[in-house]
Amino acid sequence: MSTSPLPQDRIDGHNAPRRAALMEDYEALGRALSRRSVDIGKIKNTVASFTIATPSWATGRGGTRFAKFAIPGEPTNIHEKLEDCAVVHQLCRAAPRVSLHFPWDAASDYRGLREEAGALGLGFDAVNSNTFQDQPGQAHSYRNGSLSATDPAVREQAIAHNIACIDIGKTLGSRALTVWVGDGTNFPGQQDFTRSLDRYVSAASSIYAALPADWQMLLEHKMFEPAFYSTVISDWGSSLMAAQELGPKAKCLVDLGHHAPNVNIEQIVARLRRVGRLGGFHFNDSKYGDDDLDSGSINPHQLFLIFNELAEAAASARDAFEPAYMIDQSHNVTDPIESLLSSTEAIVSAFAKAALVDRGALHEAQDANDAMMAFQVLRNAYRVDVSPIVAMARLEAGGAIDVLALYRESAWRDRKAQTRNAVGPGTGIV
Numbered sequence: 001m002s003t004s005p006l007p008q009d010r011i012d013g014h015n016a017p018r019r020a021a022l023m024e025d026y027e028a029l030g031r032a033l034s035r036r037s038v039d040i041g042k043i044k045n046t047v048a049s050f051t052i053a054t055p056s057w058a059t060g061r062g063g064t065r066f067a068k069f070a071i072p073g074e075p076t077n078i079h080e081k082l083e084d085c086a087v088v089h090q091l092c093r094a095a096p097r098v099s100l101h102f103p104w105d106a107a108s109d110y111r112g113l114r115e116e117a118g119a120l121g122l123g124f125d126a127v128n129s130n131t132f133q134d135q136p137g138q139a140h141s142y143r144n145g146s147l148s149a150t151d152p153a154v155r156e157q158a159i160a161h162n163i164a165c166i167d168i169g170k171t172l173g174s175r176a177l178t179v180w181v182g183d184g185t186n187f188p189g190q191q192d193f194t195r196s197l198d199r200y201v202s203a204a205s206s207i208y209a210a211l212p213a214d215w216q217m218l219l220e221h222k223m224f225e226p227a228f229y230s231t232v233i234s235d236w237g238s239s240l241m242a243a244q245e246l247g248p249k250a251k252c253l254v255d256l257g258h259h260a261p262n263v264n265i266e267q268i269v270a271r272l273r274r275v276g277r278l279g280g281f282h283f284n285d286s287k288y289g290d291d292d293l294d295s296g297s298i299n300p301h302q303l304f305l306i307f308n309e310l311a312e313a314a315a316s317a318r319d320a321f322e323p324a325y326m327i328d329q330s331h332n333v334t335d336p337i338e339s340l341l342s343s344t345e346a347i348v349s350a351f352a353k354a355a356l357v358d359r360g361a362l363h364e365a366q367d368a369n370d371a372m373m374a375f376q377v378l379r380n381a382y383r384v385d386v387s388p389i390v391a392m393a394r395l396e397a398g399g400a401i402d403v404l405a406l407y408r409e410s411a412w413r414d415r416k417a418q419t420r421n422a423v424g425p426g427t428g429i430v
């Protein structure tokens with residue numbers, strides 16, 4: 001039985017007065033695209049098939065190293081987080097899976113949790129392990145690292161935790177384990193670069209051995225933070241090296257904020273794809289570092305160029321090309337549901353624009369070394385306002401034409417503030 005958080009009549013009632021205007025915009029865009037021999041219906045169907053995962057931790061207010069400012073009605077447990085993710089999916093119809101993080105999302109009954117999510121219209125994406133902080137009652141501290149720690153007992157504990165995450169994921173119906181470690185150094189000479197990577201790969205191989213046949217292990221790199229001099233999996237090169245040593249089920253996960261400033265991320269996408277090791281994405285935006293700002297809020301053009309590479313890869317795929325897409329942001333100053341809705345819209349729009357790129361014309365211009373026309377092919381796709389396509393795909397799937405307007409009308413957060421426990425002041429990094 002479905003237990004959608006918002007009544008469908010409310011969504012239908014919201015859409016009714018907006019439907020005619022959307023139809024008008026959609027048809028006008030359809031005429032403009034048909035002059036370029038593009039069938040808007042085909043693009044809309046491609047857009048409708050695009051989905052992204054939401055992370056459970058992004059449903060609560062995030063914080064900085066300094067503070068977290070909670071809002072009334074914020075979720076305080078996994079059940080409430082699932083409910084909020086279901087609201088996001090119900091309105092945007094593009095976020096049907098949730099990515100859990102352990103032990104933050106620990107529950108007593110994972111079979112029951114899977115049923116609960118299913119009733120809300122949700123499934124589960126990759127499970128995420130956490131060896132970057134200590135938990136109450138834990139035998140060994142991760143203060144000196146986890147999978148790359150010098151103490152074998154610490155490494156064993158980190159391996160066991162990752163294997164426990166895989167076991168939970170099996171019950172939930174997940175098919176991937178995402179591993180990011182905070183291991184690294186703050187001083188030159190603190191650790192040997194080579195030996196710490198050796199320890200990481202050796203420990204990771206014990207986790208890899210526990211993966212079910214149809215699972216993937218996604219390795220997430222990050223250049224700095226919490227370690228500020230070096231990290232053990234610092235960049236896509238180290239990540240690829242580790243993935244290749246581990247085996248074919250190990251792939252690289254690209255978090256858009258985990259690079260040096262101005263790095264050409266779209267080229268990294270193409271490189272990883274070339275060797276079949278592009279496992280997935282964590283979407284967010286960045287101005288200075290790992291800012292975890294809302295997707296598309298700072299550099300929507302970069303987001304488009306990344307999707308352009310993904311579309312190129314999908315068009316020339318020799319085998320299944322299904323990268324795991326997830327939002328990974330910290331919502332410090334907004335209602336997290338609003339940020340997830342707005343970010344999903346930005347991500348789906350970038351995907352839609354990339355689908356509009358005339359690949360034949362692009363390849364022709366590239367082969368003729370016509371730099372200007374090659375660029376114009378991308379520009380012609382980028383400048384199309386695809387919002388009628390995205391809204392139409394959403395409407396046809398039962399979602400809202402104006403997601404933020406409907407969310408505000410629903411007074412969801414205010415209503416939840418009456419029933420959910422308050423989150424006290426505290427610090428939070430996520």
Ligand SMILES: [Mn+2]
Binds near residue numbers: 282328
């Ligand atoms: Mn991430």
